[in-house]
Amino acid sequence: MTWAQLIPLAITLSMAGLLLSVALETRFGDLLHLLRRPSLLLRSVLAMNVVMPLFAVALGLAFVQQLEHAVVVSLMAMSLGPVPPILPGKELKAGGPRAYTMGLVFVSAALSIVLVPAMIALLGHVLDKPVQISMGSIARIVATWMLLPLLLGALVRHAAPALAQHVVRPLAIASGALLALACIPVLLQVWPKMLSLLGHFTLVAIIVFTLAGLAIGHLLGGPDPDERTVLALSTCTRHPAVAIAVLHAEPDRASVLAAVLLVLLVGGIATGPYVKWRAGSHAPAGSRHA
Template sequence: MTLAQLIPLAISFSMAGLLLAIALETSFTDLVYLLRRPSLLLRSVLAMNVIMPLFAIALALVFLQELERAVVVSLVAMSLGPVPPILPGKGLKAGGPRSYTMGLVFLSAALSIVLVPAMVALLGYALHKPVRISTATIAGIVGTWMLLPLLLGAALRHVAPSFAQRAARPLTIASNLLLLLACIPVVVQAGPKMLELVGNFTVVAVIVFTLAGLGIGHMLGGPDPDERTVLALSTCTRHPAVAIAVLHAEPDRPSILAALLLILIVGSIVSAPYMKWRAAQQADALRASKHA
């Protein structure tokens, strides 16, 4: 196996490891939390799988003449996928409730098996350019690298809670380290192409995309401020592997990879102040409740 084949595999294993680590502290009840909250489930699907993709299409049309094709299609593709494995940790740090955070990760992954191919087909029909991605392809990605680690972690917590508690932190550290090491050569290789894409309103479009996702999720998150935080972060950030699968037929793969990395990097920078603000608000609320 070559290094070029090992790096994507290492990234996939590291992301699965992050999910497994969080799932070791998650119950099966948490994973199906949204099934007991149909209103929140509906609002979550509406934000992530309806409004955000429509906004991404509108944004792509607005900037169509200014942006490279790779950026345009990557923005749309990134709006279709489930919650990425790195987001649960961010959501929990920002004060998000574990039940909703993990329930959204689990159900967004499961629903994406049906919703992503359906949305891709609808987009192809609307653009008069038939585009297809099989349900089996999406099921293979989210089933192997998302649903399996989540179910395995919850099962280990159920049958061996003390082991699960001890293993969670070391696995998180190891997975983060592996992800960092695996991403370095990817960023180095894609760096020149990323720099080529910067300009012509590319960064502006990504900032607008991220801010819109935060706003849509925040507004539809409901009265609970912590659930608002989780949905906001989940709406603006999606799984890159699913986006890559959606764009499998694009001929310029290096530009697609560079565009997706640029969206992830700029999106992380733009959403960081929101995370800090929500974490500070939660801390203020906790202090106020203690003094009440």
Template sequence: MTIAQLIPMAINLSMALMVLALGLRASWADAASLMRQPGLLVRSVLSMNVIMAVVALIMAGLLDLHPAVKIALVALALSPVPPILPGKQTKAGGTTSYTASLLATMAVLSIVIVPLGMALISQVFGLGVSVTSGKIASIVFIGILVPLAIGILIRQFAPILAAKIDRPLSLFATVLLIAAFVPVPVKIWPQLMEMVGNGTLIALMVFALIGVAVGHLLGGPLPDNRTVLALATSARHPGVAMAIAASAFPEERAVIAVVLWHLIVSAVVCIPYVKRRTNLHKASQVGTP
């Protein structure tokens, strides 16, 4: 097996382990909690898949970007929550219940939302892109739903074990993800550098900032829910986004480059927001019995 084959396997494994670690802190009631809150569910879908899709389309129409970049922007707007995000959401004060439920619910809905959304957008704007439900289902089931379910089952039947392996597993997954991503920029360095001065980074920055603002506003009256939805709206699942964009540009390395830049830009853009929400959450806990 070559290094080129090992890298995506390691990335997918690390993301699955991150979701598994979240499951170790959650219950079946947590994973299904969003279904018992229809108002929050509607606002979550509106924030992540409707408003951001419109934003991506406007940016794709106004900015002179590479076609692969335009497709990637739209793909990101339709993609579910990335597995690397839940840890940041909970550290910033988000509840495990909403975090786990949003991850699971949006993963399931993406099986329908992504193909329908891309079909509609392709027909209206002539983008010529399609993606099957089966392709999306394989990504979200293997990378999100299965590891989340395994984590919940371990917590249900072996709670002491779940508490012991939660932090070490999260740390290992993070280290593995970093190690797996290190060779990627080297492999696509020319494509990454091409996007520095052509407006792509600005577009991704605007996308992330708008995502934070939209998610925060639609998160509802509870501060912790606002935090979770803001971060989820600004960052998206890289595997789903690349699957969509690669259907139109199967040999285009710009697809991988723009998704990688999205992960970097969204993480940097969210730093001030995460710090502020973390401080506010800690302050609200002072004096709480």
């Protein structure tokens, strides 16, 4: 196996490991939490899978003359996928209730198998630029690298809680370190391309995209401020692997990869003040939903 094959595999495994480490402290009931709260489920789907993609399309069309094509399509693609594995830990630290945080990860991953291809077909029809992606390609990503770690972690917690508690921290540290190391050569490779995309209104567009996602999720998150935090962060931050899969037919794949990573990095920085604000003002743990 070559380095070109090992590095993406290491990134994928490390992200799955991070998700597994969070799932080791999660109950099966947490994963199914949204099925017991249909109103919150509906608002979550509305924010993540309807309003945010429509805003991304409107933003892309508004900046279509100023932005590189790779940035425009990456913004649209990054509005479609499920919650990324790197986000639940951040949401929990910001005060998000574990049941809703993990339930949203699980449901968004499962629904993305159907909703991502459906939204792509709809947007392609509206924009008169047909793009096709099979449910199978999305299913392979989310089932193997998201649903499986979630279910495995909850199973280990249920069957062997002492073991789960013993391995959760080492697994999280090892996965985080592997992700950081594996990302270094990728960033070094795409860095010149990322810099070339920074001209014009790229940063402005990505920041507007991120802030709009925060606002959409926060407003549709309901009366619980901690649930608002989770939906806000989940609406503006999506799985990069799904976005790259969506853009598989783009001819300039190097620019697409650079643009997706740029959206992820700039978005992560732009959400910093919001996370700090929510972490400092969230409700005490005893008052949050179990």
